[in-house]
Amino acid sequence: MTGSAYTPVARFFHWLIAAFLVANFLFGLSLENLPLSPIKLQRITWHKWTGITILVLVSMRLIYRLLVRPPPPEPGPEWQLRAARLVHGSLYFLMFAIPFSGWCLSSAAGVPVVYLNLWELPALLPKHKAWVDGLKGLHLGLNISMAVLVLVHVLAALKHHIVDRDMTLLRMLPILKRYS
Amino acid sequence: MNGLRLLLCCVSLVPALSYAGNWRLDQAQSRLGFQYRAMGAPVEGEFHRYQADIQWDPAKPSRARIRLDVDTGSIDAGLPDATSEAIKGEFFDSRRYPWARFVSSAVQPQDKGRYLLQGTLTIKGISRPVSLPILLRADGPAQQLKGTFILKRLDYGIGQGQWADTSALADEVPVAFSFRLLPANSPSR
Numbered sequence: 001m002t003g004s005a006y007t008p009v010a011r012f013f014h015w016l017i018a019a020f021l022v023a024n025f026l027f028g029l030s031l032e033n034l035p036l037s038p039i040k041l042q043r044i045t046w047h048k049w050t051g052i053t054i055l056v057l058v059s060m061r062l063i064y065r066l067l068v069r070p071p072p073p074e075p076g077p078e079w080q081l082r083a084a085r086l087v088h089g090s091l092y093f094l095m096f097a098i099p100f101s102g103w104c105l106s107s108a109a110g111v112p113v114v115y116l117n118l119w120e121l122p123a124l125l126p127k128h129k130a131w132v133d134g135l136k137g138l139h140l141g142l143n144i145s146m147a148v149l150v151l152v153h154v155l156a157a158l159k160h161h162i163v164d165r166d167m168t169l170l171r172m173l174p175i176l177k178r179y180s
Numbered sequence: 181m182n183g184l185r186l187l188l189c190c191v192s193l194v195p196a197l198s199y200a201g202n203w204r205l206d207q208a209q210s211r212l213g214f215q216y217r218a219m220g221a222p223v224e225g226e227f228h229r230y231q232a233d234i235q236w237d238p239a240k241p242s243r244a245r246i247r248l249d250v251d252t253g254s255i256d257a258g259l260p261d262a263t264s265e266a267i268k269g270e271f272f273d274s275r276r277y278p279w280a281r282f283v284s285s286a287v288q289p290q291d292k293g294r295y296l297l298q299g300t301l302t303i304k305g306i307s308r309p310v311s312l313p314i315l316l317r318a319d320g321p322a323q324q325l326k327g328t329f330i331l332k333r334l335d336y337g338i339g340q341g342q343w344a345d346t347s348a349l350a351d352e353v354p355v356a357f358s359f360r361l362l363p364a365n366s367p368s369r
Binding site for chain 2: 036037041110
């Protein structure tokens with residue numbers, strides 16, 4: 001019975017974005033204390049490109065989600081359903097807010113994002129040095145919030161799988177097992 | 181050590197002592213900017229301090245004499261990290277070469293208000309001939325002097341070692357200057 005599973009497209013978006021998010025999060029952290037060098041410039045550039053890629057993927061995912069509604073949640077106590085909606089909503093918010101905060105940071109610092117070395121993206125903010133530290137803090141703060149929420153999300157999925165023994169995790173796995 | 185420092189100090193003051201032209205720079209209304217490409221991303225920078233020695237008779241432009249001294253330590257490379265890097269040895273080496281200098285050798289008038297300024301540009305002790313197209317426009321008693329040119333940073337050893345890689349930092353750096361010149365005998369504000 002696979003009627004309540006996420007569609008292959010929804011699962012594809014979920015895992016692809018998850019992989020990009022974790023990679024770019026760790027990549028971003030590794031940049032923090034690197035002295036200025038061509039390697040750092042290269043890495044910052046890749047970090048920005050990956051962030052913009054995530055932004056594009058999340059936009060496509062949201063449109064898809066509005067067109068093809070996700071399956072209803074597995075039954076559970078009302079507070080858990082509400083908590084799940086809150087966490088999912090916050091994750092979507094952060095998946096947009098984090099790339100945008102990075103883009104704003106880049107604009108305020110006066111360094112345009114030239115996506116894939118092909119397209120120069122418009123500045124979201126005027127160049128303004130005084131905003132740079134604040135935006136850096138915002139970008140980091142949003143990321144830490146995301147990390148905490150992802151942890152909650154993963155723990156909740158495992159709890160459903162191991163304790164409740166329901167389909168919550170299985171129906172989002174990249175390759176669906178035949179489950180009964 | 182202190183003596184050396186005093187000597188360096190005096191040497192760096194030398195250009196400031198020899199300005200006797202008939203025009204002077206209105207620093208507040210002038211700009212010497214550049215744009216470099218770091219990993220393909222254009223970043224704006226500028227120099228905050230420079231001095232000019234300009235002998236220019238509009239009736240005899242070909243006899244003009246222009247000298248510009250730029251304080252390399254006054255660079256703003258657009259980002260705090262980049263600015264502190266830019267004065268180091270791999271870039272402008274501002275401690276050893278506090279001044280970059282342009283000295284004109286010939287001025288060729290072109291069509292209305294346009295001139296080709298030929299001369300020598302010296303950065304980091306490397307001198308190369310350059311020709312700069314400029315536009316001169318009268319603005320009341322003042323003159324507005326504008327121009328752009330492409331500086332090839334590697335010609336002058338700006339960005340050596342790891343920074344010589346032009347895929348990280350493009351060789352061609354567009355430079356744009358806009359100077360407001362006031363008659364030297366006019367009162368300074």
